[in-house]
Amino acid sequence: xxxxxxxxxxxxxxxxxxxxxxxxxxxxxxxxxxxxxxxxxxxxxxxxxxxxxxxxxxxxxxxxxxxxxxxxxxxxxxxxxxxxxxxxxxxxxxxxxxxxxxxxxxxxxxxxxxxxxxxxxxxxxxxxxxxxxxxxxxxxxxxxxxxxxxxxxxxxxxxxxxxxxxxxxxxxxxxxxxxxxxxxxxxxxxxxxxxxxxxxxxxxxxxxxxxxxxxxxxxxxxxxxxxxxxxxxxxxxxxxxxxxxxxxxxxxxxxxxxxxxxxxxxxxxxxxxxxxxxxxxxxxxxxxxxxxxxxxxxx
Amino acid sequence: xxxxxxxxxxxxxxxxxxxxxxxxxxxxxxxxxxxxxxxxxxxxxxxxxxxxxxxxxxxxxxxxxxxxxxxxxxxxxxxxxxxxxxxxxxxxxxxxxxxxxxxxxxxxxxxxxxxxxxxxxxxxxxxxxxxxxxxxxxxxxxxxxxxxxxxxxxxxxxxxxxxxxxxxxxxxxxxxxxxxxxxxxxxxxxxxxxxxxxxxxxxxxxxxxxxxxxxxxxxxxxxxxxxxxx
Numbered sequence: 001x002x003x004x005x006x007x008x009x010x011x012x013x014x015x016x017x018x019x020x021x022x023x024x025x026x027x028x029x030x031x032x033x034x035x036x037x038x039x040x041x042x043x044x045x046x047x048x049x050x051x052x053x054x055x056x057x058x059x060x061x062x063x064x065x066x067x068x069x070x071x072x073x074x075x076x077x078x079x080x081x082x083x084x085x086x087x088x089x090x091x092x093x094x095x096x097x098x099x100x101x102x103x104x105x106x107x108x109x110x111x112x113x114x115x116x117x118x119x120x121x122x123x124x125x126x127x128x129x130x131x132x133x134x135x136x137x138x139x140x141x142x143x144x145x146x147x148x149x150x151x152x153x154x155x156x157x158x159x160x161x162x163x164x165x166x167x168x169x170x171x172x173x174x175x176x177x178x179x180x181x182x183x184x185x186x187x188x189x190x191x192x193x194x195x196x197x198x199x200x201x202x203x204x205x206x207x208x209x210x211x212x213x214x215x216x217x218x219x220x221x222x223x224x225x226x227x228x229x230x231x232x233x234x235x236x237x238x239x240x241x242x243x244x245x246x247x248x249x250x251x252x253x254x255x256x257x258x259x260x261x262x263x264x265x266x267x268x269x270x271x272x273x274x275x276x277x278x279x280x281x282x283x284x285x286x287x288x289x290x291x292x293x294x295x296x297x298x299x
Numbered sequence: 300x301x302x303x304x305x306x307x308x309x310x311x312x313x314x315x316x317x318x319x320x321x322x323x324x325x326x327x328x329x330x331x332x333x334x335x336x337x338x339x340x341x342x343x344x345x346x347x348x349x350x351x352x353x354x355x356x357x358x359x360x361x362x363x364x365x366x367x368x369x370x371x372x373x374x375x376x377x378x379x380x381x382x383x384x385x386x387x388x389x390x391x392x393x394x395x396x397x398x399x400x401x402x403x404x405x406x407x408x409x410x411x412x413x414x415x416x417x418x419x420x421x422x423x424x425x426x427x428x429x430x431x432x433x434x435x436x437x438x439x440x441x442x443x444x445x446x447x448x449x450x451x452x453x454x455x456x457x458x459x460x461x462x463x464x465x466x467x468x469x470x471x472x473x474x475x476x477x478x479x480x481x482x483x484x485x486x487x488x489x490x491x492x493x494x495x496x497x498x499x500x501x502x503x504x505x506x507x508x509x510x511x512x513x514x515x516x517x518x519x520x521x522x523x524x525x526x527x528x529x
Contacts (some may be wrong), residue, residue: 053392077395087389089382091313100310103302104394 004029004049004064004151004183011058012049020045020207023059027185027200028093032177034194034215035187036287043187044084046204047155050185051081064151075104080144084155085135090129094122094139098146105147113146116172134165141169145176152177154186158193170197172183195283210290215283222286223260226277227268228252238264242293253277256289303396303404311408315378319415322371326419327426329367330444330526333360334427337527344378350434357525364524368448371416372455379409380463406460421445424526437527444526449467451519480506 003025020042021187027033037043048054050061051277052069052285061068066075088097094117102108117124120138122131123224127280131139134217137157142150150175174197177184188194194201195215202212211218222242246253260278283291312319340347342357381392391401421441428439462470484502492499510517 052394053389073395073397073400075395076393081393083389083393085389087386087393089310089314089386089390090311091382096309096313097343100306104308 002029003062004031005033005130005185006062007046007059008052009059010046010049010056010061012045012054012056012180014045018042018045018207020049021203023207023209025202025209028182028236029064029113029183029199031199032184032186032197033200033202034198035185035202035204036189036191036194037060037187038189038291041176041204042207045123047153047185050153051076051079078150080132080147080149082140082144082152082154082157085158086128086140088128088139088143090127092128093125094128094131095124097128097139097143107148109146109148112148115140116142116146119172120168126177133160137161137165137169141172148180150180151262152182152184156188156197157186158190159188166193173261191284191287192282194254196298201283203287205291205295219283219286220279221257221260222256222281222289224277224279224281224285225253225255225257225260225275226252226279228274228276230255230273231268231271242289256281258293304407307404308411310382311379311405311412315375315412318374318378322374322416323419325367326371326416326448327423328421329363329406330427330441332421333357333363334431334526336360338431350437353434353437353527354525354529357527358523361524361526364444364448365451365520367420368451368453368527369520372413372452372457373459375409375412375452376456376459377463379405379412379460384463384467387478402464405464406457409456409460410453413449413456417449417452419443420448428526433527436517437529439527441526447519447524454516455520 003026005025007023007025010023012019018040023042023046025035035043035046045054045119049056050068051059052072055069063075064078066072068075073084088101092100098113098117102110102113120142122135122139122142128136128139137160141157144154153211154173157173158169161169169192173184176182180298182207186194186198198215200213201215201218203210226247228251239257240254242258244253244255262278264280327337334357337353337356337360340359343354362474392398394401396404421444424439424441424444428441433439462473464471488499488501488503491497509515512518
């Protein structure tokens, strides 16, 4: 099995204002897949559909080769899930939550759970409802990791956590991944955080997939180019122009292009333009440009 | 699965322990109060009529017991789902068991919790009937009374458990549907009968027959709930 998650033509409607339309994504086994999108894009809804928590209207979902919802219990036995909001009963104590979770997960690793609990400094006797946001985040990650999953589905696991807690949580996650080779599907709008750890990125906006690529291809292929005497619109271009704007204080234009490679400079030479600068974008800039161009196409 | 059953029982206990304590106290206390009040009421009667007066007096107060059984069953069912509703069922849905298995585990844990007030009412009934003088010809039935309480509680528990397992929307639809059937039936049938001079079977009566008469499940609530009888 080379794909940990396969989604084809996923469709779902929630009321009149929101719908997922024809969402397809493929998460290679062993990868860390960043699922990016602005607030309200449909990331949590997609995750709920992946885990069979909501009923889809169209499409197919397979987790680790198992069809959802047909083989849901078998799939969930090897999937660790950290939801956006705490889902564990707030009246339970930390040790009770761990015991309860262990009872339902055959692969639960008690020794490792205890080690993580010590590392995260989670007190045994504290009620979950009385834990701080950071402690709750750590507990949810502990529960997901100690069941030794083959696939981790994390819905904004570090959202609202302070940098120290975020580092602890992500370190534990990455340690587990490097040791077990598990696949991670992590949704977030904290782009910088994902840039450091992800090997694949999928971008969702307004219920549609805007892009899905290995992160180096995504970052390498999208460039900001400053041009003098830029060619006019309507010409055949060897790359896709995501945006173009006149510079304020110069007779030059700035283009953001997808599918760029260095030999393409020759195209501008033949078109009578001069390439002044080719700038690498970080993932956040790539993300913003993808959303902007996606929205212009939709309009 | 044994571990899961134990944990589910533990969750049920944590979610309903204070409720169970209050219900247990009421279940121990109510039979004492009812039997003592009935004995007090019967003392005003002619000495030869004491058994009949005691039964009459008991009969008038014992109506409280079916209500107590119904409330007990309903509250335990609601407590069983309370945490799931508060967390949007997300934890339950993320567990590697089917929804049916999860519901069965919860149903089982709630049914076990129902034993706490049942044992309490049995103890209360036993103390109440063994500490008052029972006239000749009458007998105390604390054990049978406890069994009846358990049956009645289980019926309401099962019904409420099924209702509370769904979303608030589903629960509202079912409740409104039943209300509409009852209210519509009780208004529409008499109107149709008077308009067209025909005799129709009211849905309210039909449902009443089906559910509250033998072998209907709610038959256990009907009749007298006497702790002391001939």
